Amino acid sequence: GNSVTQMEGPVTLSEEAFLTINCTYTATGYPSLFWYVQYPGEGLQLLLKATKADDKGSNKGFEATYRKETTSFHLEKGSVQVSDSAVYFCALRMNTGFQKLVFGTGTRLLVSP
Amino acid sequence: GAVVSQHPSWVICKSGTSVKIECRSLDFQATTMFWYRQFPKQSLMLMATSNEGSKATYEQGVEKDKFLINHASLTLSTLTVTSAHPEDSSFYICSASVRGRGGETQYFGPGTRLLVL
Numbered sequence: 001g002n003s004v005t006q007m008e009g010p011v012t013l014s015e016e017a018f019l020t021i022n023c024t025y026t027a028t029g030y031p032s033l034f035w036y037v038q039y040p041g042e043g044l045q046l047l048l049k050a051t052k053a054d055d056k057g058s059n060k061g062f063e064a065t066y067r068k069e070t071t072s073f074h075l076e077k078g079s080v081q082v083s084d085s086a087v088y089f090c091a092l093r094m095n096t097g098f099q100k101l102v103f104g105t106g107t108r109l110l111v112s113p
Numbered sequence: 114g115a116v117v118s119q120h121p122s123w124v125i126c127k128s129g130t131s132v133k134i135e136c137r138s139l140d141f142q143a144t145t146m147f148w149y150r151q152f153p154k155q156s157l158m159l160m161a162t163s164n165e166g167s168k169a170t171y172e173q174g175v176e177k178d179k180f181l182i183n184h185a186s187l188t189l190s191t192l193t194v195t196s197a198h199p200e201d202s203s204f205y206i207c208s209a210s211v212r213g214r215g216g217e218t219q220y221f222g223p224g225t226r227l228l229v230l
Contacts (some may be wrong), residue, residue: 006120036221043119043206044157044221089156093217100147100218 002027004090008102012074013111021075021107023064023090031092033057033073036100038087047075047088051095066108085111116140116230117209119222126197136207141188143209147219148180151204163190163213166184197229 001014007022032051033048036044048057053068072088090104116139126132145164149157161182163169169182179201181193190209193226194201195205204226 041224043117043224044208046218048221049218062178100159100162103156106154108154 002031002092002094002102004092004102004104006088006090006107008107009087009108011023011107011109015018015082015111015113016079017111019075019077019080019084019109021088021090022108023073023075023104024090025071025073027071027092027094027095029096030068031094033064034091034093035062035064035073036089036091036103038089038106040086042049051088080109080111082111082113084107115211115218115220117207117220117222119205119207119225121225122223123226123228125230132194132197132227134205134207134227136190136193136209136222137194138188138209139211140218141211143211144187145210146184147192147208147210148182148190148192149206149208151206151224157206160192164224194227196217197227201227202229203230211218 002091003026005024033045034049038044048059050057050066056065064073064075087106087108089106090102093099093101118137120135136192148160151157160175161169161171163182163184165184165187185192206224208221210219
């Protein structure tokens with residue numbers, strides 16, 4: 001079946017450090033890929049998405065590129081802030097017919113001043 | 114745009130009582146809404162998919178008589194936890210899907226924290 005694998009956290013960084021959170025997927029076709037962010041005590045917010053190979057999603061300084069050859073969608077940010085501390089979920093959804101979102105287990109990011 | 118609200122944001126109830134959680138799409142119509150459950154430090158588990166005017170589709174292992182879902186309109190879906198027990202304590206999150214030029218996107222509510230004593 002379709003699945004998403006994320007690096008285990010927590011990821012602990014100092015402010016202004018470079019961030020990478022790895023995400024790889026397994027799918028029988030060509031899914032759309034998403035990153036969601038969950039701040040403490042809140043629901044998920046869509047951070048960015050990419051719907052086909054080589055697309056780059058970007059938002060709030062975060063970027064992720066849909067790599068079909070490596071089946072990856074790694075999340076990056078050049079300079080993290082304390083306010084970026086949250087849990088980040090990678091997810092996929094197949095594009096044929098109705099398909100549900102498949103989430104990874106989430107990666108907690110802790111940014112210290 | 115694309116705001117989804119949930120009410121209440123948190124609820125504490127006694128074992129054996131029923132609790133209703135509302136999910137509303139505030140500025141768009143959602144033909145499909147989803148209900149998730151999240152345990153501490155874990156990912157979201159899809160419980161059911163709700164389409165307006167029809168019965169919800171439950172994921173394997175989710176008791177439909179325990180978790181009643183009603184999707185009465187294009188902007189409102191409700192989840193009722195019947196005869197709640199302490200093991201039902203969790204964070205419940207709804208989402209609503211919008212279909213646009215870029216495909217389908219799910220927008221999530223802020224979640225409802227349920228504590229059953």
